[in-house]
Amino acid sequence: MNKNTERLYNGIIKENPTFVLMLGMCPTLAVTTSAVNGLGMGLSTTVVLVLSNLLISLFRKVIPGGVRMPAFIVIVASLVTMVEFIMKAYTPALASQLGVYIPLIVVNCIILGRAESYASKNQPVSSIFDGIGMGLGFTFGLTCIGIVREILGAGQIFGAQILSLEWFTPITIFVMAPGAFLVLAVLVAIMNIVRDKMEAKGKPLAAPSGCITGDCASCGMSSTCTGKSTNSASAAKSE
Amino acid sequence: MSDLFNVSSSPHVRSKDTSSRIMQYVILALLPTTAFGIYNFGIKAAILIVVTIASCIASEWIYEKIVHKESTIKDCSSIVTGLLLALNLPPTLPWWEAVMGGVFAIIVVKMLFGGLGQNFMNPALGARCFLLIAFAADMTNFAIDSYSGATPLAAIRNGESVNLMDMFIGRTAGTIGETSAIAVLIGAIILILLGVIDLRIPATYIVTFVVFLLLFSGHGFDGNYIVAELCGGGLMLGAFFMATDYVTSPITPMGKIVFGICLGIFTGLFRIFGANAEGVSFAIILSNLLVPMIERYTVPRAFGVVKEAKKHE
Numbered sequence: 309m310n311k312n313t314e315r316l317y318n319g320i321i322k323e324n325p326t327f328v329l330m331l332g333m334c335p336t337l338a339v340t341t342s343a344v345n346g347l348g349m350g351l352s353t354t355v356v357l358v359l360s361n362l363l364i365s366l367f368r369k370v371i372p373g374g375v376r377m378p379a380f381i382v383i384v385a386s387l388v389t390m391v392e393f394i395m396k397a398y399t400p401a402l403a404s405q406l407g408v409y410i411p412l413i414v415v416n417c418i419i420l421g422r423a424e425s426y427a428s429k430n431q432p433v434s435s436i437f438d439g440i441g442m443g444l445g446f447t448f449g450l451t452c453i454g455i456v457r458e459i460l461g462a463g464q465i466f467g468a469q470i471l472s473l474e475w476f477t478p479i480t481i482f483v484m485a486p487g488a489f490l491v492l493a494v495l496v497a498i499m500n501i502v503r504d505k506m507e508a509k510g511k512p513l514a515a516p517s518g519c520i521t522g523d524c525a526s527c528g529m530s531s532t533c534t535g536k537s538t539n540s541a542s543a544a545k546s547e
Numbered sequence: 548m549s550d551l552f553n554v555s556s557s558p559h560v561r562s563k564d565t566s567s568r569i570m571q572y573v574i575l576a577l578l579p580t581t582a583f584g585i586y587n588f589g590i591k592a593a594i595l596i597v598v599t600i601a602s603c604i605a606s607e608w609i610y611e612k613i614v615h616k617e618s619t620i621k622d623c624s625s626i627v628t629g630l631l632l633a634l635n636l637p638p639t640l641p642w643w644e645a646v647m648g649g650v651f652a653i654i655v656v657k658m659l660f661g662g663l664g665q666n667f668m669n670p671a672l673g674a675r676c677f678l679l680i681a682f683a684a685d686m687t688n689f690a691i692d693s694y695s696g697a698t699p700l701a702a703i704r705n706g707e708s709v710n711l712m713d714m715f716i717g718r719t720a721g722t723i724g725e726t727s728a729i730a731v732l733i734g735a736i737i738l739i740l741l742g743v744i745d746l747r748i749p750a751t752y753i754v755t756f757v758v759f760l761l762l763f764s765g766h767g768f769d770g771n772y773i774v775a776e777l778c779g780g781g782l783m784l785g786a787f788f789m790a791t792d793y794v795t796s797p798i799t800p801m802g803k804i805v806f807g808i809c810l811g812i813f814t815g816l817f818r819i820f821g822a823n824a825e826g827v828s829f830a831i832i833l834s835n836l837l838v839p840m841i842e843r844y845t846v847p848r849a850f851g852v853v854k855e856a857k858k859h860e
Binding site (some may be wrong): 482490 | 552641647655677681682683685805
C-alpha cells in the first residue's frame with residue numbers, strides 16, 4: 309500500500325474520526341438530523357480540511373513553533389469563511405439548515421488535530437490525502453448517523469419517504485438530541501464488534517495508538533515514545 | 548461438645564428479605580392499582596399490562612442469553628419494571644410502542660449499565676420519558692370511551708374545575724395506574740407495613756411539593772387546588788413506588804430527605820412553569836441523577852468518630 313492510499317484507508321476505516329477517534333462530536337451530534345445534513349456537513353468539513361492541510365503543510369517551515377496555533381487558526385478560519393460564503397450563495401437551504409455549525413467548523417478538533425499532528429510535519433501531497441481520508445471518514449460517519457436517524461425519526465431517507473406514514477409512526481426522539489447519542493453509541497458499538505471479529509479472524513484493524521495520528525514513523529516524539537505500535541514500524545520499513 | 552459453630556466471615560446477621568421477596572412485596576402492593584386500572588379502562592389496559600411485562604421479561608432473558616450471563620429473571624425485578632411502566636402508559640397506547648418501552652427500560656437503562664442494582668435511573672420511568680419524547684401524540688392521548696380527553700391536571704391548568712371525589716377514587720382520564728389515589732395509597736400502606744419503603748422520601752416529597760404550590764402556584768391557600776394537584780397525575784404513584792426504588796434513591800437517612808426535597812421542587816417547577824401539565828416522571832429521573840452527589844455529602848458520622856476539629860482554635 310503506498311503512502312497516499314494508506315492515508316485514505318487510515319482516515320476512512322482505521323482511524324475513522326467519528327467512530328474510532330471520537331473527534332468532532334459537536335457537529336456529529338447536532339447536525340445529523342437527516343442524511344443530507346450529515347453529508348453536507350461532512351463534505352464542507354472535508355473541503356476545509358483538505359485545503360487547510362495543504363496550506364499548513366506548505367507553510368510548515370515558515371510558521372514559527374511558538375505561534376503555530378494562532379497561525380493554524382487564521383488559515384482555518386479564512387477557509388471556513390470562504391466555504392460559508394460559497395454555501396450561502398449556492399446551497400442556501402443547506403446553509404440555513406446547518407446554521408451556526410458552519411462557522412463552528414473553525415473549532416472542529418479534527419481540523420486542528422490533523423494540522424498539528426500530520427500536516428505540520430509532512431509533505432503537501434500526503435497531507436492532502438490525509439485530509440481527504442479523514443474528511444471522507446467524517447462524512448461517512450455523519451451520513452451513517454444521519455441515515456439512521458432520518459429513517460427512524462421521519463421514515464425518510466435523503467428526503468424520500470420510504471416508510472409509509474400510514475403504518476409507521478415516526479419515533480421523533482431520534483431527530484432530537486437524545487436520539488443522536490443513542491444512534492452514535494449503537495453505531496460505535498457495532499464498529500467495535502466488527503473490529504473484534506476481524507481481530508479474531510487474524511486480520512486486525514490496528515487499534516488507534518495513544519497519540520492522535522498513530523503514525524509513529526513520522527511522529528516528532530518517536531524517539532521518546534514508549535507506546536509505539538509495531539505495525540507502523542513495519543510500515544516505516546516498507547516505505 | 549457436639550455443638551458445631553457456624554464459622555463464616557461477616558455479616559453474621561442476615562435478614563430474610565431477598566431481592567426477589569422485596570420485588571414480590573412491591574408487586575403485591577401494586578395489585579390494587581393494577582386491578583383498578585383494569586376495571587377503569589377495561590380489557591385494553593389488561594392487554595397493555597401483560598404485553599409490557601412480557602416484553603420486559605423477554606428482553607432481560609434474551610439479553611442475558613446473548614451476553615452469556617446467568618439469567619436473573621427469577622428475581623422478579625423485570626416484572627416490577629414492566630408493571631410500573633405499564634401503569635405509566637395511557638391505555639390507548641399501541642401495543643408495539645409499549646413493547647419498545649419495555650425493551651428500552653430493560654436493555655438500555657438497566658442491562659447496559661450492569662443489571663439490577665447498577666442502573667442509574669428508574670428503568671420504568673426512563674422508558675416512560677423515552678416514549679413521551681418518541682411518541683408524544685400517542686403518549687398524551689387520554690381519550691377513553693366514557694371520559695373526556697383531558698386529564699384532571701390539564702383541566703386544572705386550563706382553569707377548569709374538577710371533581711375531587713372522582714379524582715380520589717380514580718374515575719378520570721389518565722395513565723392506567725395513576726388515576727386512583729386511593730388504590731395507590733392502599734398499596735403504599737402495604738409497603739410501609741411490610742417495611743419495604745421508608746416514609747422519608749414520599750413524605751418530604753409531598754410536603755415540599757405542597758409548600759412549593761403555596762408559594763408559587765398563584766392560587767394561595769386553596770385547599771381544593773392543592774388536593775387536586777396531589778391526587779392528579781402520577782404524583783402519588785411516583786412518590787410511593789418509583790421515588791423509593793432502592794437502586795436509584797439515596798441510602799443515607801439525610802440523603803433521603805434531601806432527595807425528597809429535590810423531587811418536590813422539580814415537580815413543582817415542571818408542573819407550574821413547565822410546558823406540560825405533568826412533570827413527575829421527569830422530576831424523578833432528574834433527581835435520580837443527583838443521587839450520587841446527594842449521598843456523597845450526607846454520609847452519616849460513624850459511631851465513635853469525632854468530628855474533625857476546626858483548624859483555628
